Amino acid sequence: MGGARLKDVAERAGVSIKTVSNVVRGEIRVAEPTRTRVLRAIDELDYRPNASARHLRTGRSGVIGLAVPELVQPYFAELATAVIEAARAHGVAVLVEDTGGDPEAELRVARGLSDPLVDGVLISPSRLDQAALVRGPRRVPLVLLGERDFEVPADHVLIDNVSAAREATEHLLARGCRRIAALGFQTSATRHTTSQQRARGYLTALRAAGLAYDPALTPPVRGFARAEGQAVTRGLLALPEPPDAVFCFSDLLASGAVRAAYDAGVRVPGELAVVGFDDIEETRFCVPSLTTVAPDKAQLARLAVDALLTRVTGDPEAPHTTIHASHRLIPRESTS
Amino acid sequence: MGGARLKDVAERAGVSIKTVSNVVRGEIRVAEPTRTRVLRAIDELDYRPNASARHLRTGRSGVIGLAVPELVQPYFAELATAVIEAARAHGVAVLVEDTGGDPEAELRVARGLSDPLVDGVLISPSRLDQAALVRGPRRVPLVLLGERDFEVPADHVLIDNVSAAREATEHLLARGCRRIAALGFQTSATRHTTSQQRARGYLTALRAAGLAYDPALTPPVRGFARAEGQAVTRGLLALPEPPDAVFCFSDLLASGAVRAAYDAGVRVPGELAVVGFDDIEETRFCVPSLTTVAPDKAQLARLAVDALLTRVTGDPEAPHTTIHASHRLIPRESTS
Numbered sequence: 091m092g093g094a095r096l097k098d099v100a101e102r103a104g105v106s107i108k109t110v111s112n113v114v115r116g117e118i119r120v121a122e123p124t125r126t127r128v129l130r131a132i133d134e135l136d137y138r139p140n141a142s143a144r145h146l147r148t149g150r151s152g153v154i155g156l157a158v159p160e161l162v163q164p165y166f167a168e169l170a171t172a173v174i175e176a177a178r179a180h181g182v183a184v185l186v187e188d189t190g191g192d193p194e195a196e197l198r199v200a201r202g203l204s205d206p207l208v209d210g211v212l213i214s215p216s217r218l219d220q221a222a223l224v225r226g227p228r229r230v231p232l233v234l235l236g237e238r239d240f241e242v243p244a245d246h247v248l249i250d251n252v253s254a255a256r257e258a259t260e261h262l263l264a265r266g267c268r269r270i271a272a273l274g275f276q277t278s279a280t281r282h283t284t285s286q287q288r289a290r291g292y293l294t295a296l297r298a299a300g301l302a303y304d305p306a307l308t309p310p311v312r313g314f315a316r317a318e319g320q321a322v323t324r325g326l327l328a329l330p331e332p333p334d335a336v337f338c339f340s341d342l343l344a345s346g347a348v349r350a351a352y353d354a355g356v357r358v359p360g361e362l363a364v365v366g367f368d369d370i371e372e373t374r375f376c377v378p379s380l381t382t383v384a385p386d387k388a389q390l391a392r393l394a395v396d397a398l399l400t401r402v403t404g405d406p407e408a409p410h411t412t413i414h415a416s417h418r419l420i421p422r423e424s425t426s
Numbered sequence: 427m428g429g430a431r432l433k434d435v436a437e438r439a440g441v442s443i444k445t446v447s448n449v450v451r452g453e454i455r456v457a458e459p460t461r462t463r464v465l466r467a468i469d470e471l472d473y474r475p476n477a478s479a480r481h482l483r484t485g486r487s488g489v490i491g492l493a494v495p496e497l498v499q500p501y502f503a504e505l506a507t508a509v510i511e512a513a514r515a516h517g518v519a520v521l522v523e524d525t526g527g528d529p530e531a532e533l534r535v536a537r538g539l540s541d542p543l544v545d546g547v548l549i550s551p552s553r554l555d556q557a558a559l560v561r562g563p564r565r566v567p568l569v570l571l572g573e574r575d576f577e578v579p580a581d582h583v584l585i586d587n588v589s590a591a592r593e594a595t596e597h598l599l600a601r602g603c604r605r606i607a608a609l610g611f612q613t614s615a616t617r618h619t620t621s622q623q624r625a626r627g628y629l630t631a632l633r634a635a636g637l638a639y640d641p642a643l644t645p646p647v648r649g650f651a652r653a654e655g656q657a658v659t660r661g662l663l664a665l666p667e668p669p670d671a672v673f674c675f676s677d678l679l680a681s682g683a684v685r686a687a688y689d690a691g692v693r694v695p696g697e698l699a700v701v702g703f704d705d706i707e708e709t710r711f712c713v714p715s716l717t718t719v720a721p722d723k724a725q726l727a728r729l730a731v732d733a734l735l736t737r738v739t740g741d742p743e744a745p746h747t748t749i750h751a752s753h754r755l756i757p758r759e760s761t762s
Contacts, residue, residue: 171498
């Protein structure tokens, strides 16, 4: 059905081919009467924009993939929104994939096998087996959003997690805290590079302050979710010498930590100061509002989309780059 | 580049065409040695799954669009995740679009003009001009997730918002509240059908309890976000006769309301009971935890995806259906 072409629609509507194209792509504002005329012509001629033909001709679909471990984590929803916005500025659509943190799903996406239509993939990996990625074939360009193991041959965009964690810990030290717990250490089996980097920043700050490292204050977590933060903080508060502060590697862990303190009758920040990481929206509204490390998500997204599109349209063999986005600590009630 | 076909990959790897197809589509578990062999053959032959050719042949891309007003609203992130999961069960990918609540962007998506590759569109409209939608042409099947004006010719999947709002208000009445504010009324210019339905449920419950309606307790809001909830609640608490409870039409409004109460030194629930709507994850962890109406999001997503795929593969002219998903009120600390 519908053998009509762009040219036929333009003639019927009495406008240029470019105007029809603009209406169809929805990219540029077109005066309402003109738009209505074009849409009526599209309707009457049963015109279907032939994306497949364009795809075959250019080899590009104008769609990039974005894989995140969990869209229900507000950080990833906010990051995805920033990526959609950054891609839209280039006229590119985003296919958002939720891998559920499944390493096999991440590997499939990273190899470009998940959706055959995408021109390239942005991936914010959780447990990606990066060694497997090096060995395997890859169909489309890939940019990693977040930490990677150094040997993975891909561009990556990230913040300086070591410095960020160090600054968060120093903020607690400056407030007079001396038994500072860290929530986000992981055991070697599940260890994520991001966790390692933030642990390093925490330990560096303690050392610089002349404080001894107490492993009881860095219990391993299985993930960065609220329920985990709540359960592990419950354990910290039951220690013979409980902490006077806790630096959480995510705002969700911090949300769980504050909840556990409330349940145990421990005042935040009076008896337990809390710092989070990510600056998700709720941290400005929750009671108490949460001191947190804010990565510049809009900048992260812009840099990642730019790097990917450069790779898609440019030289796939060009040397891989590492690009840092900025971050800052935002003090709020939970440490005041 | 890469003239290799599925058949060539299968021969090279010594497996069936179906096995290659399974690896490429990533849909079915394949033993790791077999997968490795297939991926190596794909690499050696530089095979690119020819999605465009398949698209031209079947007229279907295996991708559906999902348009939400704002992915950064946790309700929509949770709903999107549920939709992705429901679609995955059918081997269908989801292109998530964030319309930013822009009526023009919503209309473009609803007409299937936003991405020419999608087979159909799920849309959770905020300010969609539904009259314009009726008049305009449409390229692909559409299912509305949420309330619609009755005359729009599309399937829609939703919860019974009138009953849900009535139950939430009755919960506050049963707790002894008598000056119950409602946060979510909108002026006629910005009024969303969902807002109207919830307002009706609230008013019905008041009337059944023999309480007079006080317009001072239903100030109009410009949207369902946290900052709006905070600002409008500030006004409610400054009334000569402030409310003893507030029923919020979203959890984000409730988050802002709790924040405003905290800032004003008003105890929740002691002096102000608060009920939200949506059951987003944070409501179980925030202090105090939030009583809320929980729509069954997994069911909503399943019903919507099923309705859309039925429309895509079946009769586009079949009568339009309205399908209700279930909901329940979850009592927590904010009304205890």
